[in-house]
Amino acid sequence: MAKQDVAVAMRWSDMDVNAHVNNVVLMRYLEEARIRFMIDLFGVHTGPDAILVAHQEMDYIKPLLYSVEPLRMSVWITRLGRSGFDIGYEIWDESGDLCALAEVTLVTIHAETQRPCRIPEDMRAALDPALGERVPLRRRVKGE
Template sequence: MRDDGRVPRHRELVPLRWSDSDVYGHVNNVIILRLLEEARVAALREDFLEETPSADGTALLVARQEIEYLAPLISRPEPVAIDLWVTRIGASDFELGYEVLDESQGLIYARAETTLFTFDRKAQAPRRLREKERRMLNDLAGEPIRWRRRREKTVAS
């Protein structure tokens, strides 16, 4: 546990590429999702991703993603920090929370959450999380995402 009482998060430093910028000089919103993917793959590689994927192995598939952009990420030579942690664990799925940030400036560019599920490629169906996977996910368990602009949904009449 950290001094502020929060559970520690896993941090990945993801480099930005020149092509990540749009005409306004900031990192495009779609690229932010790619950066999250790079951080997720790096963080989960050892426990979930096979070195040589096979047709009868396991896939880790995205079921849902939600993202809230809080500040523009301006293109820069330094990598961007992405903190990630587990916000929920189910039978065959789990959710990862993320913050894309610059700690030196105290700035959070985006918050996001991804629902992932384990998929048996041979059976072509979701599979239950294994005990080793569950232990690793529990080690990363943390608080739920604190969405800034969550609103109740209403149906227009």
């Protein structure tokens, strides 16, 4: 399964004074795609644990311009650890040009202790088929 395409609607108000989609909005698009992706993988999470964002990184490749057509995002799991996992993203514009690459680290937190906890086995089983390659972020490619 690896990569899954997710369509995310854009809003006119997503643009900034420079007439392209604001960088903060791109992070919101990651959230929207992540929620849809995770619901497709294992439904609405209702367990005693929370899944929290621990780290986000994005490379902006090309300005994203507003379009009435939804943008296409490719989403997949790039790392599956003991208590956390990474999700990779590609953001494509309506012309099919790559506009951004991103990777987000999520950590499973036990509700009572507020400490990282092991990813539940049923969740791990749902995440594993979506495991693919790491995102070639500039810092990683350049070895920084």
